[in-house]
Amino acid sequence: MHTGWRAIMASGLAAVVLSGLAAGCEEEKSKAQGAADAGALDAGPPQPVIGGKLGAVVAEAASGNPATPPPAQARGDAANAPPENGVFTLPRAAAALPKDVPYKLEVVHEGGEPRSRLAAKIDPKAEQRLGVTLGLRMGGPQGLPKLELGVSLKADTPKDGAAATPVTAKITSATLASMSLGGPPKELSDALAKLKGSALRYELSPANVASGFKIELAKGADPGFAPVLAALGEAIGLLTPPLPDKPVGAGAYWMVADRAVASGAALPVLRYRVYKIDKIEGDVVSFTVDTRQYAEGADLKLPGPNGDVTLTIDQLESSGKGSLTWSPSGVAAGTADVAQRLQALLVPPGGQQNAQRSVAQVELTAKLATPAADTP
Numbered sequence: 001m002h003t004g005w006r007a008i009m010a011s012g013l014a015a016v017v018l019s020g021l022a023a024g025c026e027e028e029k030s031k032a033q034g035a036a037d038a039g040a041l042d043a044g045p046p047q048p049v050i051g052g053k054l055g056a057v058v059a060e061a062a063s064g065n066p067a068t069p070p071p072a073q074a075r076g077d078a079a080n081a082p083p084e085n086g087v088f089t090l091p092r093a094a095a096a097l098p099k100d101v102p103y104k105l106e107v108v109h110e111g112g113e114p115r116s117r118l119a120a121k122i123d124p125k126a127e128q129r130l131g132v133t134l135g136l137r138m139g140g141p142q143g144l145p146k147l148e149l150g151v152s153l154k155a156d157t158p159k160d161g162a163a164a165t166p167v168t169a170k171i172t173s174a175t176l177a178s179m180s181l182g183g184p185p186k187e188l189s190d191a192l193a194k195l196k197g198s199a200l201r202y203e204l205s206p207a208n209v210a211s212g213f214k215i216e217l218a219k220g221a222d223p224g225f226a227p228v229l230a231a232l233g234e235a236i237g238l239l240t241p242p243l244p245d246k247p248v249g250a251g252a253y254w255m256v257a258d259r260a261v262a263s264g265a266a267l268p269v270l271r272y273r274v275y276k277i278d279k280i281e282g283d284v285v286s287f288t289v290d291t292r293q294y295a296e297g298a299d300l301k302l303p304g305p306n307g308d309v310t311l312t313i314d315q316l317e318s319s320g321k322g323s324l325t326w327s328p329s330g331v332a333a334g335t336a337d338v339a340q341r342l343q344a345l346l347v348p349p350g351g352q353q354n355a356q357r358s359v360a361q362v363e364l365t366a367k368l369a370t371p372a373a374d375t376p
Helices: 005-011 013-022 029-038 053-062 090-096 186-193 223-238
Strands: 103-109 127-138 147-155 165-176 199-204 210-216 253-262 267-281 284-296 299-304 307-326 335-347 358-369
Touching: 090 284, 127 223, 147 223, 165 186, 165 223, 199 223, 210 223, 223 253, 223 335, 223 358, 253 284, 284 335, 307 358
Parallel strands: none
Antiparallel strands: 103 253, 127 147, 127 358, 147 165, 165 199, 199 210, 253 267, 267 284, 284 307, 299 307, 307 335, 335 358
């Protein structure tokens, strides 16, 4: 890892997948299929597959509450329900969430009394500081060890009457989360130090939806670390709860459908998140979030030595689970812990029906906490 970190991060999933295909994909289709069905990356007990799958997430979120029936999309009995193999056709993806619709939010259960309307109240002059432990692994053990990032988040006043609030998340420090005896190699330490000043710029809608993430690497920062910033953006977006436009109480849960790009794979996905309010203490709301992601089309383009290579996604399984605390004055979650996993069964370019498959894996983990110096 000490000598290959730059190549791993720069090439990302492409190197993992293409090297596996070039080697002839040692596993037969049946073994790859078995791995996909079992759920690699220590995903725990097998999870139900959607059409089915999302409905099970919604049912789990209910946790015994006398909820109203889940929406048709979640039950899997609508024409635009997420597909069993995890891969939408492009027309079906557009039917599930039209391209001109940024997201859909549906309250499944309003929770118990007392209920109140949740709304962000961000002070543009305030700064929110977070310590973020971030992990991004591709192809099993590939990737950097977990990183400790200092992050400063600041909101700006919307310009020209725009409804969305601009937010800048700036890296203030970057080190390895755990160090071997003697510390990390100097080359890696120096490269991480140059991440300071790198930033993510995005927008928060009035409904607290985070979108439009743009990466800005600091001058002198290694471009190979761009996936780190992309993963940070994915984690922040995942852990920023979109808020319903009606009063809700403890036990309430709602489903949000939107589009995202899966970190480490550069894969456009339709993402379904179920947020549930565990408890409300003062102005601090504790949530759990369950996520399922589905490929938006069967083609996956990866950079190869002789140009882009297009693989076909035969199956995709992607799920995540997390918890977070949020308050109206916060730009982002105050504390959070989330893990997001993706596994795809890929057919090589020009592959026939009986062609050998390759299994691609990505795991994103993130923990957010207020730095000790900022804790009252």
